[in-house]
Amino acid sequence: MVEAGKATYLSLCAACHLPSLKGKTESPAAIGPDLTDDIWIHGAEPTNVFHTVDAGVLVKGMPAWGPVLGTEKSVQVVAFILSHHDAP
Numbered sequence: 639m640v641e642a643g644k645a646t647y648l649s650l651c652a653a654c655h656l657p658s659l660k661g662k663t664e665s666p667a668a669i670g671p672d673l674t675d676d677i678w679i680h681g682a683e684p685t686n687v688f689h690t691v692d693a694g695v696l697v698k699g700m701p702a703w704g705p706v707l708g709t710e711k712s713v714q715v716v717a718f719i720l721s722h723h724d725a726p
């Protein structure tokens with residue numbers, strides 16, 4: 639599950655969140671925020687993270703991935719993100 643999510647992440651998410659997942663923490667030029675720190679703009683629960691991926695934050699430039707990925711791949715990519723996350 640985590641490996642499948644990694645493939646999705648690298649092809650669709652790394653452009654904004656960077657391959658390291660560290661986004662703006664690594665490079666101020668990155669569009670997306672750090673997904674490994676313990677700051678969650680939209681909630682730390684796996685269901686919150688899933689919702690952000692599924693529905694996006696369109697006004698902030700985060701696309702809605704639900705229609706693109708479907709539920710199974712969205713769950714996989716969330717599992718990948720959470721596997722790289724140190725604190726809840």
Ligand code: HEC
Pocket residue numbers: 646647650651652653654655669670671673677678679680681687690691695698699700701703715716719
């Ligand atoms: C076009 C750039 C872009 C792409 C591509 C992108 N994101 Fe984002 N993402 C953002 C932005 C910008 C935010 C911050 C939204 C905000 O400030 O509310 C964000 C926020 C998030 C958050 C919430 C972080 C938090 O602190 O709550 C998650 C989770 C996330 N993205 C996952 C993904 C995943 C998974 C993918 C690939 C399927 C992806 N993103 C692709 C731009 C992007």
